[in-house]
Amino acid sequence: MTTSVTGPEAALSTAVPTPARPTPNIDTDRIAGLITQLLVELGEDPTRDGLLGTPGRVAAWWNDFLSPDSAATTTCFTESQLNGQLVIVSGMNVWSLCEHHMLPMSLQVTAGYIADGEVVGLSKFGRIAQHVAGRLQVQERFTRQVFAHLTDVIGREDVAVRVRGTHLCMSMRGVRMDAARTTTLQAGGRFETDPVLFQQFLTLAAAQ
Numbered sequence: 001m002t003t004s005v006t007g008p009e010a011a012l013s014t015a016v017p018t019p020a021r022p023t024p025n026i027d028t029d030r031i032a033g034l035i036t037q038l039l040v041e042l043g044e045d046p047t048r049d050g051l052l053g054t055p056g057r058v059a060a061w062w063n064d065f066l067s068p069d070s071a072a073t074t075t076c077f078t079e080s081q082l083n084g085q086l087v088i089v090s091g092m093n094v095w096s097l098c099e100h101h102m103l104p105m106s107l108q109v110t111a112g113y114i115a116d117g118e119v120v121g122l123s124k125f126g127r128i129a130q131h132v133a134g135r136l137q138v139q140e141r142f143t144r145q146v147f148a149h150l151t152d153v154i155g156r157e158d159v160a161v162r163v164r165g166t167h168l169c170m171s172m173r174g175v176r177m178d179a180a181r182t183t184t185l186q187a188g189g190r191f192e193t194d195p196v197l198f199q200q201f202l203t204l205a206a207a208q
Contacts, residue, residue, distance in 0.1 A: 024066050031059035065097070068134030075121030076153070082119065086200060089125040090208035099136035101169040103108040107133060108165070109140060109204040111150060114158035114190055114197075124153065139165045139184050147186040157188035158197070162205045 035055035037099045039046045046055065092109040109129045113120065128149045132142055165182045191198045 004106075018102050024169055026063045026066060027055075028059040028063050035059065046208055068131045069127060070131065075124055076118045077121065079115065080117055082115045082117060085115045086112060086197065086204075087115050087119065088201065088204050088208070089122060090205065092126050092129050094129045094133040096133035096135070096137040096142060098167060098169045099138060100137070101173065102172070103168040105137075105139065105165050105167040105169070107139065107163050109146065110127045110162045110208055111146065112160045112191070112201045112205070113150060113154055114156075116156075116158070120150075120153055125150075139163060139167070139182055143184040143186045147188065148202075151188065157192075158190045160187040160191040160201045160205075161185070162202075186208075 020044050028158050032055035035058045036046045038061065039051060039055070044051060046052075088110065089112070090110040092111075094107050094109065096107055097103065098105050107129075109125075111129075112127050128146055132145045140185045143161055143163045146163070147159055150159045150161070165184070167180070167182060170176075170180050171178050187198060187201070191201060
């Protein structure tokens, strides 16, 4: 089940997760040189006070952003008496970059799963979100990739992911609507087949 709701207008969207990509080999010196050229083409003087060191700082940021920590380490804890408990983790906010305009988007992530015999270490959710955000993205794909990572961790599709995004490509360019928000939702397994459980997730996610 995939549902996307975008303000101020609603639209349906589906996306397929891309395969995990290798850590890029980033030439920061080359990037710094390109940023220097960009400043010149924009009519700036890269040697003036205030811009000295800027190309190097921008290059270092790109290197950090495109080299997020791995989400491969899995930490699960056995809880043999747990059966069918709904677990929701919210308050996860990550930054990514829109691949259409290379402008930032702030993504608020809420994830839920059904605990059955074991629980997932809570920090795992944030690490997955950060890992998937550290690349050029679209929110729809990001949501499905977080979902796919979590299903791999728990070994089942009893997972639901809700993402609410603020996109600077819509807020500071184009229509320039500061209040516009985009909500994407990906759910599977029991969340897809049990409407009561799914509604519980939606209600609790909206309340966070």
